[in-house]
Amino acid sequence: MNDQLAQGIVTKDHRETEFRRELRRAVRVMIEARWPVLALVILLATAVAAAFGPALAPFDPNRQNLVLRLADPLSSGPDGSVFWLGSDVLGRDVLTRLLYGARISLLVGIAAIVVGGTIGIVAGLLSGYFGGWVDDVIMRLGDIQLAFPFILLAIMFLVVLGSGIWNLILVLGVGQWVTYARIVRADTLSLREKEFVEAARALGDSTTSIIFRTILPNILAPLTVIASFNVASVILSEAALSFLGLGVPPSVPTWGSMLAESRDTLVANKWWLAVFPGVAIVLTVLSFNILGDWLRDFLDPRLRERT
C-alpha cells in the first residue's frame, strides 16, 4: 500500500516536470513559427470583446439614430461621439455591433464543438471498445449523416425548429460528431489490446472505468487539433446560416447577419458595412486555423495526413 502511494507521488512529480517541459516546447514551437503568436493575440482580443463587449462598446447595439444613418467611418455626431467604423442603415454603430457579434461567433463556435465533441467521443469509444453491432449502427449513422451536405441538413432542421442560439448550437454541434467518432473509434480499437488496458481489466475495473478513465485520457491530444480546425469551420457555418436568416433572432447582432444587411446598401457603395464584419470573421477563423496547424506540428507532425 505504502509502495503504491510512494509510486503515485513519484509519477505525479514526474508528470509535473514533464508537463513543464512540454509547455516550454509548445511555446518554443509557437515562437519559432511566429504566426501562431499573432493568432493567439487576435483570439485573446476577440475573447475580450466577447466577454466585455457591453463595457467596451461605445453605444447600445440596437440604438437607432435615424439622423446619423449610414455615417462614414470616423465621422462624429453632434454630441461628439465618434462612429469609428461608421453606422448602418438604421444609424446603429458598426463597432458596437461587431463587439457584440464576437460573442455569438465564439459562443456558438466553442459550444457546438463541446456538443459535437462529447457526442462523437462517447460514440467513438463505444464503437471502438464494443465493436460488433454497436460499432455497425454508430458508424452507419455517421455515413448517413455525411451523405448530406452539412449546410443543407442544418437548413432543413433550423427551418423547422426556428432560429435561436440553442437550436443553432445543437444543429451545428450534431453536425460535427462524426469526425470525432471516427478518430476516437480508430484510436480505441488500437488501445483496446494494449497491456495497460489488459491490466485494468485484470484488476477488475468496470467497463465504464476502463473506457473513460483508462482509454479516454490517452486519446484526447489529437482531438484538440481537430477541435481547433472545427471551431473555425463552425464559425464559418454560423456566419453562413446567420446570413441566410437562420441564425439568432434579428435583435441580436452577429457578423453574418450584419453582412446580410450590408447587401442592400452595397450598390450605394457603403463599403464599411460589408468590409468590417467580414474582416472580423476572417481574422477569427484564420486564427483558429493557424492555431490548429501549430497544435498539430507540436503534438505530432504525422497527424498532417488526417486533417
Place this chain on the structure above:
Amino acid sequence: MGSYILRRLLQSIIVVIGVTMVSFLALQAGGDPTYLFVSERASLEEIEATRRALGFDRPLHEQYLSFVGDLVQGDFGQSLSYRQPAMEIVLEALPATIELTLFAMAIALLLAIPLGVLAAIHRGTAWDGSITTLAMFGQSVPSFWLGIMMILFFGLYLRWLPISGQVPFLVPLMEGNFGTALGNLPRTILHLILPGIAVGTYSLARNTRLVRSSLLEVLEQDYVRTARSKGLPEMRVLVHHALRNAWLPVVTIVGLEFGFLLGGVVVVETVFSYPGIGRLLFAAINQRDIPLVQAGVILLAGIFILLNLLVDLIYVRLDPRMKLAEGRG
C-alpha cells in the same frame, strides 16, 4: 470487383433510406408539423382540415411510408408560396445551379493541381510559402463575403464583370438549340466568374494543400528515389511515378468536395441574385415554404449521393489495389 460494386450500391441504398428518414424526421422535429403549413391566423377548423389533408393525424410509420411513396413518384407536395408542385420549381432552377457548381469545381481542381505541385516541388521556398499562406487564407474566408467583396471591387468599382443574374447554357443545349447555347456561352461564363470564384475558393485552398502534402509524401517513397537514381528526367519522375500515385487521395475528396460546393452555392447564389436552387431555397426559408425547402434539399442531397457513388466506382478503376483487396473484403 463485382462484389465491391454490389456492396457499394447496397450501401448507397441504405444511405438513401437514411436520408429519407432524416428529411421526414426534420419535419417532425418542432412538434406538430401542421402549423408549418397554415397561416398564423388560421382557424381551428382550418388547422384540423390541413392536418387531415396532409395526413399528419395518422401514426408516424404510416406517415413515413406515404412520405417515401410520394418521394418515389417525385411528389414533394405543393409549394406554399408558388401553389405549384415543389419539385417542378426546383427542377427548373437546377440547370443554373449545375452550371455554377461545375464552374466552381473546375476552378477548385484545375488551379489546385498546378499550385499544389508547384508548392511541393519547391518545398520550403518563397513559392511554397506564398502558396500555403494563400491557401490558409482561402480556407478562412466565408464564400459569401468573398462574393460581396468581389462585387464591390470588380463589379462596382472597376465595372469589369456582371454582379448578378445568369445566362442559360444548359437549358438551350438540352432543348437541342446548339446555336443558342454556343451563342450564350461567352456571356454564361462572364456571369459565372465572380460567383464561381466565391464558391470555389474554399475548395481550391483545401485541394491545393491536399495535392501538396500528398505529392510530398509520394516524393519520399523508395520508388521515386529509384526512378531518380535510374537517371530519369525529373519531369518524367514527377508525371509518371509521383503524380500517378498522388492522384488517389485527390479523387476521393472530389466527391466530398461536391457537398461543400453545393453548400457554398446555396449562400453565394443569394449574394449574386443567381437564379438557381440556392436562391430559391433562400426565398423559401424566408417564406417558411417547407415543401420547397424539402424538395431543394433532398434533390441536392440525392445528387451528392449519386456523385459520391460515381467517384467510388471511378476510384476502383484507378487503384489497381482495390481489385486485389476484393477477395479479402
